[in-house]
Amino acid sequence: MKKSRRVLCFFAVLAVGFLLLNSASQDATVSNAKADVLSEDGNRQWFKGNLHTHSLWSDGDNYLEMIALWYRDRDYDFLCFTDHNVLAQSKNRWVDIAKKPTGKDALRKLKERFPEGWVDERLVDGRTEVRLKTFSEVNAKVGQPGKFLLIQGEEVTDRFGKYPVHLCAANVKDLIPPMRGESVSETIQKNVDALISQRERSGQSMMIHLNHPNFGYAVTAEDLMRIRGEKFYEVYNGHPGVNNSGNEEHASTERMWDIILTKRLAELQLPVMYGLATDDGHNYHGIPSRKSEPGRGWVMVLAAALDPESMIPAMERGDFYSTSGVTLTKVESSSRGLSVEVQAEAGVDYRIEFIGTDSGYDKTSKPVLDKNGKAIRATRRYSKDIGKLLAAHDGPSASYTFTGTEIYVRARITSSRKHPNPSEIDDYEQAWVQPAIGPAAVQAVN
Numbered sequence: 001m002k003k004s005r006r007v008l009c010f011f012a013v014l015a016v017g018f019l020l021l022n023s024a025s026q027d028a029t030v031s032n033a034k035a036d037v038l039s040e041d042g043n044r045q046w047f048k049g050n051l052h053t054h055s056l057w058s059d060g061d062n063y064l065e066m067i068a069l070w071y072r073d074r075d076y077d078f079l080c081f082t083d084h085n086v087l088a089q090s091k092n093r094w095v096d097i098a099k100k101p102t103g104k105d106a107l108r109k110l111k112e113r114f115p116e117g118w119v120d121e122r123l124v125d126g127r128t129e130v131r132l133k134t135f136s137e138v139n140a141k142v143g144q145p146g147k148f149l150l151i152q153g154e155e156v157t158d159r160f161g162k163y164p165v166h167l168c169a170a171n172v173k174d175l176i177p178p179m180r181g182e183s184v185s186e187t188i189q190k191n192v193d194a195l196i197s198q199r200e201r202s203g204q205s206m207m208i209h210l211n212h213p214n215f216g217y218a219v220t221a222e223d224l225m226r227i228r229g230e231k232f233y234e235v236y237n238g239h240p241g242v243n244n245s246g247n248e249e250h251a252s253t254e255r256m257w258d259i260i261l262t263k264r265l266a267e268l269q270l271p272v273m274y275g276l277a278t279d280d281g282h283n284y285h286g287i288p289s290r291k292s293e294p295g296r297g298w299v300m301v302l303a304a305a306l307d308p309e310s311m312i313p314a315m316e317r318g319d320f321y322s323t324s325g326v327t328l329t330k331v332e333s334s335s336r337g338l339s340v341e342v343q344a345e346a347g348v349d350y351r352i353e354f355i356g357t358d359s360g361y362d363k364t365s366k367p368v369l370d371k372n373g374k375a376i377r378a379t380r381r382y383s384k385d386i387g388k389l390l391a392a393h394d395g396p397s398a399s400y401t402f403t404g405t406e407i408y409v410r411a412r413i414t415s416s417r418k419h420p421n422p423s424e425i426d427d428y429e430q431a432w433v434q435p436a437i438g439p440a441a442v443q444a445v446n
């Protein structure tokens with residue numbers, strides 16, 4: 001081949017390469033051989049569930065069986081009971097209904113729904129007491145194999161000093177008592193380690209997640225980013241007292257997510273952390289009442305079967321999304337990017353935002369100071385490079401193609417419809433898609 005023709009040929013190859021690249025970046029989806037596609041496919045289906053629930057076994061105001069029916073009647077597929085430091089196992093747990101603010105109301109409704117000899121009552125010194133049913137009793141009565149799954153869980157309710165440190169453990173066999181630690185992060189780690197040790201001993205699928213980091217502004221992004229063996233925390237908690245949005249001094253739970261993801265995936269060589277949405281319901285009467293009510297936030301898990309053995313490993317792989325009202329039909333992540341399809345509802349608009357951090361981000365951070373210049377306990381302040389808005393699209397589907405510098409990209413979908421019973425005033429319905437690992441991440445081993 002003559003030199004001039006060789007050069008021409010070289011340019012032709014370059015031009016074809018450029019065209020291929022260009023068409024790839026404009027492709028509507030990011031599908032390729034390595035894609036992880038989350039959509040119903042004949043083998044797997046979406047299951048809707050809530051992982052954080054209180055009842056009369058601790059500080060909730062209703063019976064387990066009535067709470068289970070609340071969710072079952074609204075087409076949830078699964079529900080995990082998580083009372084504070086207790087499993088519903090004792091057959092001798094009685095409550096004095098006069099001591100509960102809604103005790104009479106709750107008992108009347110219980111008897112209406114279960115009229116035939118289900119309720120155990122007794123009189124003690126003229127006061128009515130009701131026996132709380134165990135998890136097994138409630139599961140046998142209200143659970144439906146393959147249709148409605150009840151999971152035994154616990155909110156491990158620990159603290160360090162004045163800071164509450166709460167973690168929900170799902171599908172546990174034995175109670176995990178608060179493990180105590182010498183710092184907030186050690187308190188989290190020791191409770192996580194206790195669950196992992198029970199999982200290894202028992203061989204049973206179980207998971208633990210950190211609850212409401214901004215409750216009492218107890219847990220910072222720096223505490224959470226270094227935790228090992230735990231992959232989940234609540235980016236959305238439906239309790240109105242947990243400060244999802246933060247305040248002037250404290251980062252929002254979503255801002256914390258971006259800091260945690262950036263540090264874990266680019267500096268700490270730790271695996272991704274997933275964001276959950278949960279109810280943390282305590283109040284089941286007179287809804288809506290601006291209290292801590294069910295139905296505000298949930299997860300959609302794509303799994304082969306409605307059982308913990310399928311669903312917990314699916315969640316650990318990130319095969320789920322979190323939502324406060326937006327439903328997705330498909331999420332696709334691959335080495336090329338992330339794409340999202342919303343199950344659009346008539347008359348509702350959707351904005352899809354892709355958020356992430358590029359590898360050249362400013363790594364510095366500063367403490368938050370009080371008015372006397374003293375550092376306070378709060379997530380540090382980081383550069384706006386962390387958790388940048390990379391792209392936004394109005395409409396029910398969108399794709400983001402990696403440019404090559406992203407550490408991760410996640411998606412947030414916001415509906416034009418206000419949440420019907422918001423935890424914070426003026427919340428819109430949203431969904432949070434789990435992060436896709438970008439080409440600039442330093443991959444962790446596990």
Ligand SMILES: [Zn+2]
Pocket residue numbers: 155166211212
């Ligand atoms: Zn809690």
Ligand SMILES: [Zn+2]
Pocket residue numbers: 052053054155211280
């Ligand atoms: Zn709780």
